[in-house]
Amino acid sequence: MKPEGSVKTVIILEIILPIALLVFGIYHGVLQVLYRAGIIRDVSFLGIEYYQGLTLHGVINAIVFTTFLIVAFGNIMFWYLLKKPLRASVQWVSFALMLIGTSMAAWAMFTGKANVLYTFYPPLLAHWTFYLGAALLIIGSIIPLFFDWLPNYVAWKRENPDKKVPIGVYGIFVNHIMWVIMIVPVVIEILFQLLPLSLGIVEEINPSLARTLFWAFGHPVVYFWLLPAYAMLYQILPKLVSEKGALFSDGAARLAFILFLIFSFPVGLHHQFTEPGITNSYKLIHALFTFGVAIPSFLTAFSVAASLEYSIKAQYPHLRDSLFAWWTKIPYVSTQGDKWVVSYYMAGLFMFLIGGITGIINASYNLNLVVHNTAWVPAHFHTTVGGLVTLVFLGMSLFFLARLTGKEVKLKGLAVLAPWLWLIGFAIFNVAYSLAGVEGMPRRTNMGLSYSNPDSPIFAMDWMPEAIAGAIGGTVAGIGFVFFLVSFVATLLSPKTKEETLEFPVALAYHDEKMPALQKLTPWVVFSCILFLVSYIPPIYDVAKRGVFFDSPGYNDKSPIPVTKPQSAKEQGENKEVSIK
Amino acid sequence: MLGELEKSEKAALSIAVGFLLFFFGLLVYAAKGMNIDVPTCITDVKPFTEGRIIQHSPDRYEVHYLAYMWAFDPMEIELPRGATVDFYLTSKDVIHGVHIEKTNVNMMAIPGTVAYARYTFTKPGEYRVICHEYCGIGHQDMMAKIIVK
Numbered sequence: 048m049k050p051e052g053s054v055k056t057v058i059i060l061e062i063i064l065p066i067a068l069l070v071f072g073i074y075h076g077v078l079q080v081l082y083r084a085g086i087i088r089d090v091s092f093l094g095i096e097y098y099q100g101l102t103l104h105g106v107i108n109a110i111v112f113t114t115f116l117i118v119a120f121g122n123i124m125f126w127y128l129l130k131k132p133l134r135a136s137v138q139w140v141s142f143a144l145m146l147i148g149t150s151m152a153a154w155a156m157f158t159g160k161a162n163v164l165y166t167f168y169p170p171l172l173a174h175w176t177f178y179l180g181a182a183l184l185i186i187g188s189i190i191p192l193f194f195d196w197l198p199n200y201v202a203w204k205r206e207n208p209d210k211k212v213p214i215g216v217y218g219i220f221v222n223h224i225m226w227v228i229m230i231v232p233v234v235i236e237i238l239f240q241l242l243p244l245s246l247g248i249v250e251e252i253n254p255s256l257a258r259t260l261f262w263a264f265g266h267p268v269v270y271f272w273l274l275p276a277y278a279m280l281y282q283i284l285p286k287l288v289s290e291k292g293a294l295f296s297d298g299a300a301r302l303a304f305i306l307f308l309i310f311s312f313p314v315g316l317h318h319q320f321t322e323p324g325i326t327n328s329y330k331l332i333h334a335l336f337t338f339g340v341a342i343p344s345f346l347t348a349f350s351v352a353a354s355l356e357y358s359i360k361a362q363y364p365h366l367r368d369s370l371f372a373w374w375t376k377i378p379y380v381s382t383q384g385d386k387w388v389v390s391y392y393m394a395g396l397f398m399f400l401i402g403g404i405t406g407i408i409n410a411s412y413n414l415n416l417v418v419h420n421t422a423w424v425p426a427h428f429h430t431t432v433g434g435l436v437t438l439v440f441l442g443m444s445l446f447f448l449a450r451l452t453g454k455e456v457k458l459k460g461l462a463v464l465a466p467w468l469w470l471i472g473f474a475i476f477n478v479a480y481s482l483a484g485v486e487g488m489p490r491r492t493n494m495g496l497s498y499s500n501p502d503s504p505i506f507a508m509d510w511m512p513e514a515i516a517g518a519i520g521g522t523v524a525g526i527g528f529v530f531f532l533v534s535f536v537a538t539l540l541s542p543k544t545k546e547e548t549l550e551f552p553v554a555l556a557y558h559d560e561k562m563p564a565l566q567k568l569t570p571w572v573v574f575s576c577i578l579f580l581v582s583y584i585p586p587i588y589d590v591a592k593r594g595v596f597f598d599s600p601g602y603n604d605k606s607p608i609p610v611t612k613p614q615s616a617k618e619q620g621e622n623k624e625v626s627i628k
Numbered sequence: 629m630l631g632e633l634e635k636s637e638k639a640a641l642s643i644a645v646g647f648l649l650f651f652f653g654l655l656v657y658a659a660k661g662m663n664i665d666v667p668t669c670i671t672d673v674k675p676f677t678e679g680r681i682i683q684h685s686p687d688r689y690e691v692h693y694l695a696y697m698w699a700f701d702p703m704e705i706e707l708p709r710g711a712t713v714d715f716y717l718t719s720k721d722v723i724h725g726v727h728i729e730k731t732n733v734n735m736m737a738i739p740g741t742v743a744y745a746r747y748t749f750t751k752p753g754e755y756r757v758i759c760h761e762y763c764g765i766g767h768q769d770m771m772a773k774i775i776v777k
Binding site: 090096098101162164168170171253254255258295296298299302319320321322323324325326327330331334335338339341342345346349350353407411412413414415416417419420421486487489490491492493494496497498503505507558560561562564565589593594595596597598599602603604605606607609 | 633658675722736760
């Protein structure tokens, strides 16, 4: 199937732009571990401050890189699997909004006007362009769902009343519906709290409410990053590992997506276990739901392993009775045909195994007291979003770029080694930072100036081995990315050798369960929204009415003097409020 | 609906659910049975504007930690071995955090609110009190100390 029209150009741009930005994001990631190991002992390096670089690292890698590629992958899956053309005008508007939003936020970050990290907790305040930019990026990313994917989905259903949509489309569709639901709280936070405060329209806001709204978005968003990877694991991976590959069970895959749709939302309080102002029983309920959201990941782990086993054994009948020997036939490092991209999936899956387990520890209510905001937390999410998600996204971006531009993947050897270097690097990083976290090393801290600096009065000798091991791990992973980048750029610059195509291997299901209840999405979406709302009414009431005594003015990162209201006025306000309560 | 799934898949699903429920049961037991609980809202203590150390009896203390850019008040506390301390925490400006290393005391300091935790120091030594939430350019130096003798 040949991609016609300018939609192809949009998709190619949606792949190249995030990879180009990721160069800055990963550069600042490598710098993080160098600062933290005391190798860089300064407030800034090459004109960019530590916390400015940390903001760039988080925003680019976790928000910009993921959002652009999820839209690009969604476009490709819908276009090819439903065989219905996408609308050029819709795609250009979506891309333009995302580009303008990203540029605004990038300007604020690169000029040091938004040193607020990617969680942008008020009362620390960024320039208004940062918040508006984030909002535009988000709005641009939902446009294809409403004006391209949804109409195509409905039309396809009408033409094929007895058929199920392909699992890839199903996953992408459920995921983007989740995206629309989860952005509501953060858009409220931006429109009613952060933008008014940064523009000087209001002088004070409630920071606890802002955090609660942020995490109502901030945890579901990790599933928004993860599910496109799952969709491609189900739809594409089995066919890549062997010609006779198949998805073990279609029903289990769809059930996993529906379970994510239900359990992804009532979970945000597990980021706020250590927070005042919220009643403990609500935190415990969110902990229970977070355990619930682990179920579809367990289900996926089983489905993917079963699919790999079935696919390999279908091709090598003599291994049919083997328990472990079939493992050796997975093309972990193969440059043959499309098999190079399997290395990205497999390295990612191994990393996700660790990420899943450490994630359950994080969600474990009182156990979280040991690890909250320590180095343990970045150790965890660099094996999830920084592991499976990043690797599948990198691999598939090169995979689709080559097809859409009619080129051969160049320097496949480097491309195949990249994910394994990434895995080795992050395995070292993960062990080092997990141990350091349990010993109390904080995350998000320029340790080169204090804990890792022998000249500082608070030099922490006991954390140095882990800090240095973390620097080694981070650097190895960074070299892995350079390997990928060289192959990506070489492919992009190579001459066109064949017809452009949208085609990709499509795995069919071995067990194709009907499960009619999973084919109609509306009731599940409604149920999910209600659960989201109900699970958040009590904590929102807590932080808005019961647990918070007064609002706060905004601050910038350089000074303890508020920027939105004079200090004296603030203290008077405080006294008055407290006496009323 | 689940009946349609393959036998091994049903087994995997049941094992996963069983494990998670077992873990959750342990957490609830730790929280309610052993009193290892997370901080909660203290509506009877108003946000304060200065730190305090109050000794109620030879081994009972109350500490009011005020976090601000970029230090704690008080910066150093000396306690006798075996002292039980009620920690109250608030912030004067932006969001900070407190993690007393080697303990379960781990709280966010949010302006306008008060967090609470109790801990008994049975082991002598120096405990770092670390600000673990990014709070601006001076965040990395924000560390207080508790010395247990």
